[in-house]
Amino acid sequence: MSRWPLPEPMQRALKLAHQAALAGEVPIAAVLTQQGRIVAEAHNSPRLSHDPTAHAEINVIRAAASQLRQERLEDCDLWVTLEPCAMCAGAIAHARIARLYYAASDPKGGAVEHGARVFDQKQCLHVPEIYAGLGEEEAAGLLRSFFAQRR
């Protein structure tokens, strides 16, 4: 039996999440691709950057939009290791991201399949295609060991 390999952008996001932990940040990371090519990548960095909005998704959306010099990322896909929170789901809608891929789901803070369910609201102006569960074991494992070490 061979295991279906994780798509490369999610593999990259998991590596970056590991780096986040080494830097003392909660291990969550995101990669943004345009037609299969990585345009931007970032991990969670609220502590390092003194910025409560510096979640991986916000960081990567800002970096890509700045680099592409466009407010909307209509032909881009976002790969993130954890279910986005309300802030990040809102940003994904504003950015018009085409496809959202995430690894682990997050009952405590996620707002895609939990809580605010941002994309399920009638007022939501843009809903990406959503694919969950790619690499969820690895992503959740990183978070578990990070928090276990801090206890």
Next chain:
Amino acid sequence: MSRWPLPEPMQRALKLAHQAALAGEVPIAAVLTQQGRIVAEAHNSPRLSHDPTAHAEINVIRAAASQLRQERLEDCDLWVTLEPCAMCAGAIAHARIARLYYAASDPKGGAVEHGARVFDQKQCLHVPEIYAGLGEEEAAGLLRSFFAQRR
């Protein structure tokens, strides 16, 4: 009869929202105060800054957190001319803003009293004190004339 004057931070936010319109951005602005003193102010700027996350609230939270060199703004209040969207309500919770004052409510995009109702979710880690309706006529008027001119 004398009219109760708007608190100074909201007056300032309304002025900034007017400036946003002159710059071609949707007229929404925010001011962040710490113990009554203005720490940061910003208008909506997604077009000018090529950043879909550049709503007034995100801009002002990032500026204040950077200036104060702290991830959390626990002793700060946020004054904004429109009901925050899901992205911004999430950011306000992450930043641990003490009090949220907003002018007009926004049935189309607001996520405080509409849609995702971010602060009403059990998972929401921080809920600010919320005061709505200060200067709502002025704030809504700015938006109405901005969109009327663009039609």
